[in-house]
Amino acid sequence: MDSINGKNQKRDKWGSKLGFILAAAGSAVGLGNLWKFPYSAGANGGGAFVMIYFLFLITIGFPLMLAAITLGRKTQLSAVGAYRSIKKKWAFVGGLGVICGFFILAMYSTVGGWVIYYVIKALTGGLSSKDPQVLGKIFGGFITSPGISVAYQGLFLLLTLLIVLKGISSGIERASKIMMPALFVIMVIIAIRALTLEGAYEGIKFLLVPDFSKINMSVIVNALGQVFFSLSIGMGVMVTYGSYFDRESNLLEAGTSIPMLDTIVAILAGLATLPAVFALGFEASAGPGLMFVTLPAVFSNMAFGNVFCILFFILVLFAALTSSISMLEVCVSYFVDEKNGDRIKSSIIIAIVIFMMGVPATLSMGPWSDLTILGNLNFFDFYDKLTSNILLTSGGLLLSIFVGWVWGADKAIEEIERNGIKFKLAPIWKFLIKFIVPPAVSIVLFNSFKEVITSIM
Numbered sequence: 411m412d413s414i415n416g417k418n419q420k421r422d423k424w425g426s427k428l429g430f431i432l433a434a435a436g437s438a439v440g441l442g443n444l445w446k447f448p449y450s451a452g453a454n455g456g457g458a459f460v461m462i463y464f465l466f467l468i469t470i471g472f473p474l475m476l477a478a479i480t481l482g483r484k485t486q487l488s489a490v491g492a493y494r495s496i497k498k499k500w501a502f503v504g505g506l507g508v509i510c511g512f513f514i515l516a517m518y519s520t521v522g523g524w525v526i527y528y529v530i531k532a533l534t535g536g537l538s539s540k541d542p543q544v545l546g547k548i549f550g551g552f553i554t555s556p557g558i559s560v561a562y563q564g565l566f567l568l569l570t571l572l573i574v575l576k577g578i579s580s581g582i583e584r585a586s587k588i589m590m591p592a593l594f595v596i597m598v599i600i601a602i603r604a605l606t607l608e609g610a611y612e613g614i615k616f617l618l619v620p621d622f623s624k625i626n627m628s629v630i631v632n633a634l635g636q637v638f639f640s641l642s643i644g645m646g647v648m649v650t651y652g653s654y655f656d657r658e659s660n661l662l663e664a665g666t667s668i669p670m671l672d673t674i675v676a677i678l679a680g681l682a683t684l685p686a687v688f689a690l691g692f693e694a695s696a697g698p699g700l701m702f703v704t705l706p707a708v709f710s711n712m713a714f715g716n717v718f719c720i721l722f723f724i725l726v727l728f729a730a731l732t733s734s735i736s737m738l739e740v741c742v743s744y745f746v747d748e749k750n751g752d753r754i755k756s757s758i759i760i761a762i763v764i765f766m767m768g769v770p771a772t773l774s775m776g777p778w779s780d781l782t783i784l785g786n787l788n789f790f791d792f793y794d795k796l797t798s799n800i801l802l803t804s805g806g807l808l809l810s811i812f813v814g815w816v817w818g819a820d821k822a823i824e825e826i827e828r829n830g831i832k833f834k835l836a837p838i839w840k841f842l843i844k845f846i847v848p849p850a851v852s853i854v855l856f857n858s859f860k861e862v863i864t865s866i867m
């Protein structure tokens with residue numbers, strides 16, 4: 411596929427069914443699974459969070475994924491155009507996604523920068539320690555030094571920009587075919603090692619056995635936010651990617667395999683990280699640094715640990731880039747399609763703006779940690795909450811209302827059932843998308859707003 415280009419160009423199709431699935435799965439599988447899922451679970455009560463995550467995944471995530479790619483394939487347009495072509499007034503939902511894209515990539519690039527730094531550290535053998543204190547210092551020392559961390563953040567955005575400028579098809583699609591399975595295999599190996607560490611059992615229990623007393627509104631809000639973030643749902647990415655999906659191919663297969671793959675990787679990351687937290691003396695609620703401090707200790711406990719460490723961080727970087735390009739694409743295609751912008755110029759300007767927005771997020775780990783907005787949130791946390799818990803969630807809510815009620819669930823089912831494909835679960839999907847997703851997401855969203863408001867008061 412060529413880049414997501416201007417409207418008067420003939421739309422390219424994904425080279426193959428696998429191509430589409432790989433690209434969409436590439437967007438879904440990223441730091442959300444490898445980095446965020448384990449630490450969110452760790453900070454939100456472990457099994458309780460995972461249980462609610464699953465509940466939301468099945469009742470909200472799966473139905474919305476199918477809704478998004480169906481809308482995209484039907485209209486053959488990226489998000490803004492897709493909504494507009496069915497109902498003019500709804501184009502703003504696509505616009506909301508573009509705004510979300512700026513914030514989410516600003517924050518994502520902070521962590522992407524950490525990953526690049528860790529690739530280099532791993533290559534130079536600088537991560538081989540079993541000592542939580544030493545590993546904590548390496549991470550802490552890096553994220554708090556403003557010059558270096560901002561430079562790496564910029565480097566991550568530069569890589570993202572270069573890939574988007576070159577068009578995402580050939581190179582990335584081809585590389586995905588190797589990198590994604592490789593990531594999967596290496597995650598299995600790391601998880602096995604972590605699970606066989608002495609004392610790992612406590613971690614497995616923590617991750618998989620829900621402690622119902624830990625469930626509160628904030629756990630629920632974060633679990634839903636994590637579903638949206640991890641599946642790349644709620645900002646138009648999947649609508650846009652769906653628009654490149656071949657008219658003849660099977661939306662059901664794509665709509666189920668992407669969330670499944672995404673979830674397997676998240677669980678593997680949880681199984682690699684949390685048992686090790688308990689076995690090796692780390693802190694489950696350590697927050698965003700969890701993966702960066704815990705996994706190097708696992709590698710140090712492995713045969714050929716150095717090699718695994720290097721491979722792992724390279725694969726994380728790849729997974730992060732296949733997600734970040736999808737975020738940047740949403741922003742770029744808006745300015746190219748809607749504002750007639752020049753693709754190269756728009757991409758560069760947008761990347762620079764996102765970089766500038768990202769600097770405060772990066773600095774909030776160090777010199778700007780005391781600078782808070784909206785009560786007690788530093789910039790990084792603010793971007794994180796704003797995107798996962800408010801913007802993506804709103805986007806998901808609007809998507810369900812749009813597909814369920816405005817465009818009409820029956821029309822969507824018709825699109826899914828083209829070419830004689832039978833959608834056996836259609837009545838359930840229709841019920842979920844019309845009657846469950848909108849009220850459920852509204853309730854959680856209402857509470858996200860309430861959380862924000864009470865934190866300012």
Ligand code: PHE
Nearest residue numbers: 438440441442443639640642
């Ligand atoms: N799903 C990606 C991840 O898990 C993040 C993402 C969110 C990408 C929203 C695109 C849009 O890392």
